[in-house]
Amino acid sequence: YLKSIYFMKIMMERKNILIDIDGTVSEDIPNEESNRFGSAYVLENAVQSVNKLFERGHSITFFTARQENYREVTLKWLTDHGFKFHIDRWVRAEGLNVIRRNAKRSISSVKVLSR
Numbered sequence: 001y002l003k004s005i006y007f008m009k010i011m012m013e014r015k016n017i018l019i020d021i022d023g024t025v026s027e028d029i030p031n032e033e034s035n036r037f038g039s040a041y042v043l044e045n046a047v048q049s050v051n052k053l054f055e056r057g058h059s060i061t062f063f064t065a066r067q068e069n070y071r072e073v074t075l076k077w078l079t080d081h082g083f084k085f086h087i088d089r090w091v092r093a094e095g096l097n098v099i100r101r102n103a104k105r106s107i108s109s110v111k112v113l114s115r
Contacts, residue, residue: 014057021064021074025050025083031067038073047082054084061087 022028025046029036054060062085066074078085 014059016059016061017053018061018063019050019085021062021066021078025062026077031065034067034070037066037070038077040077042081051082051084054086059087060085 019025022040025043026040027043029040050060062078062083064074
């Protein structure tokens with residue numbers, strides 16, 4: 001019984017965290033300069049902050065509006081820099097608006113983590 005209560009508490013505390021890439025964990029690179037994606041610098045404390053959330057059991061999802069043909073270079077960049085995550089998502093600009101609209105209805109609290 002105590003184990004099930006503990007498990008339920010952990011599951012209730014687990015959060016699904018969505019993290020944009022450009023300007024949040026890497027320098028902000030516009031799509032017009034996509035040749036720079038592979039050499040972008042990591043923002044200060046980004047890896048440590050993301051990995052701390054991952055290690056606490058939260059579900060980490062990176063999302064980006066980068067073009068699909070840059071998926072592999074972006075995933076390589078994330079893994080080469082040591083980011084721990086569960087899922088990556090590519091969304092078009094209009095997809096971000098859908099996320100924002102749905103977030104207003106379904107998310108009880110949103111915290112913006114900035115540098």
